[in-house]
Amino acid sequence: MDTIGNALYLGGYGIYVWPAFATAAAVLCWMAVSTVARLRGAERSLDRLRRARAKAAAPGGEAAPAEALNGQGTDP
Amino acid sequence: MIHFLANPARFMRIGARVLPWCWAVAALGMGAGLWFALVSSPADYQQGDSVRIMYIHVPSAWMALAVYSLIALVSAMALVWKHPLGYLIGRAAAPLGTGFTVICLVTGALWGQTSWGTWWVWDARLTSVLILFFLYLGYMALASAFDDPDRGNRAAALLAIVGFVNIPIIKFSVDWWSTLHQPASVLRSGGPAIHPSMLTPLVLMAVGFAAYFLALLVLRVRAEIAGRKVAALMMASAMGGAGSNPARRERI
Numbered sequence: 001m002d003t004i005g006n007a008l009y010l011g012g013y014g015i016y017v018w019p020a021f022a023t024a025a026a027v028l029c030w031m032a033v034s035t036v037a038r039l040r041g042a043e044r045s046l047d048r049l050r051r052a053r054a055k056a057a058a059p060g061g062e063a064a065p066a067e068a069l070n071g072q073g074t075d076p
Numbered sequence: 077m078i079h080f081l082a083n084p085a086r087f088m089r090i091g092a093r094v095l096p097w098c099w100a101v102a103a104l105g106m107g108a109g110l111w112f113a114l115v116s117s118p119a120d121y122q123q124g125d126s127v128r129i130m131y132i133h134v135p136s137a138w139m140a141l142a143v144y145s146l147i148a149l150v151s152a153m154a155l156v157w158k159h160p161l162g163y164l165i166g167r168a169a170a171p172l173g174t175g176f177t178v179i180c181l182v183t184g185a186l187w188g189q190t191s192w193g194t195w196w197v198w199d200a201r202l203t204s205v206l207i208l209f210f211l212y213l214g215y216m217a218l219a220s221a222f223d224d225p226d227r228g229n230r231a232a233a234l235l236a237i238v239g240f241v242n243i244p245i246i247k248f249s250v251d252w253w254s255t256l257h258q259p260a261s262v263l264r265s266g267g268p269a270i271h272p273s274m275l276t277p278l279v280l281m282a283v284g285f286a287a288y289f290l291a292l293l294v295l296r297v298r299a300e301i302a303g304r305k306v307a308a309l310m311m312a313s314a315m316g317g318a319g320s321n322p323a324r325r326e327r328i
Contacts, residue, residue, distance in 0.1 A: 007114075010125035016190050017128050020183040021114075024132040027175045028288065034171065035292045035299070042302035049309045 082159040084301055091294035098291035105284025112277035120274075126190035127274070129183050134262070135282040136179035139289060140208060141243055143173030147215065148240035151233035161297075163229035164304070166236060167219055168296035172289055174212040180205060192256050200249035201257035204242060211239040225307070 008014050113131035120127035147166045154162025184202070185195040196202065219232035250259045262268045268275055 010128070011119065013124055013126040013128075013190055016126055016186045020129045020132060020186045023182045023186075024136065024179045027179050031172055031175045031288075031292055035295050039295050039299040039302070042299045042306065045306045046302045046309075049306060049313075053309065053313070 082153070082157070082161050084161050084164070087161055088294075088298060088301065091297065095291055095294050098287045098294070101287035102284050102291060105280050105282075105287055107284075109277050109280035109284050112280060117273050117277050123191060126187060129187040129190075130274070131277045131281050133180060133183040133187055134278055135285045136176045136183065137205070138282055139176040139285050140173055140180050140205070141246060142286075143169050143176060143289065144208060144211065144236075145240065145243055147173065148236045148243075151236040155230065155233050155237075163233065164297055164300040165293070166215075166233065167229070168293055168300050169289075170212055170216045170219070172292055172296070174209065174216070176285070176289075177205065177209045177212060181209060188256075197256050199255040199257060200253040201246065201255050204246045204249050207242055208239075208246060211235070211242060215239070 008018070010017050109131065113128055117128070117131075119125045147169050150159075150162035150165045150169075152162075153159050154166070184205075188197070189195050215232050215236055218235055219228045222228040222231070247260075249255060250257050261270050262275070262278065270278070
């Protein structure tokens with residue numbers, strides 16, 4: 001326990017060092033999460049549009065590709 | 077090489093191949109870097125354990141500068157050679173560069189409080205890095221400010237190129253002006269003035285950060301390309317599809 005206490009205390013600098021590492025971890029995690037969310041959103045929109053176009057191109061197909069997104073398009 | 081990579085399909089093929097390696101190097105670099113930074117490396121004889129902040133502050137500062145330089149480079153390529161991939165790489169890299177700048181500024185403030193007794197001072201190094209942060213924000217705002225994405229891309233690219241003047245100012249600010257911030261101790265003529273026990277975690281973390289950035293960049297460029305295809309399909313359907321060639325329109 002004493003070792004853990006010393007590690008957290010870091011000679012009195014723990015209150016500066018640990019928030020610094022926590023900030024870095026949080027920002028790096030945000031980068032990954034926002035990247036994956038953006039990629040999934042874009043690929044999902046693209047799949048939906050392509051399916052709608054294929055359906056519209058098929059005989060008797062009526063779905064309009066623009067409606068397939070329901071306003072969930074991604075920024076180009 | 078630059079023209080070879082400017083083809084989006086080729087870039088994505090190569091990106092998919094290097095992606096697992098980037099993740100592996102990022103995990104190894106940051107994992108080993110953290111071990112050395114927090115456990116193995118010694119405390120500084122003057123700064124004590126507060127020196128451990130350096131192992132994330134300095135690599136994030138390097139990345140903030142490198143990513144902005146990359147954005148300026150690909151922006152120039154996109155404007156000169158009309159490589160649309162340049163715009164997409166710039167847009168994909170900007171949020172990541174902003175993230176590294178935030179890490180640099182926050183960890184710098186924490187380190188400043190322990191070393192200088194102040195969170196912030198308006199000296200040349202700190203102020204020029206804050207300007208870099210605003211340049212990133214301006215680039216992203218400008219890129220998304222127009223209904224026509226091509227206009228936004230061109231305007232943001234111009235800002236990135238003009239803003240590049242800030243990069244050498246940041247690098248040499250500690251030499252040109254009298255600042256609280258210490259001068260370069262790794263990337264300097266005459267070699268690093270830092271002990272190997274501290275240089276090792278610094279380099280490991282820097283390599284880890286760079287690989288992490290590259291991995292996320294590949295994924296973000298993939299998202300940008302998918303976004304362009306969505307916009308092209310939406311445009312084609314809005315135009316009623318008369319005489320349209322979807323395959324051609326989907327190509328960026």
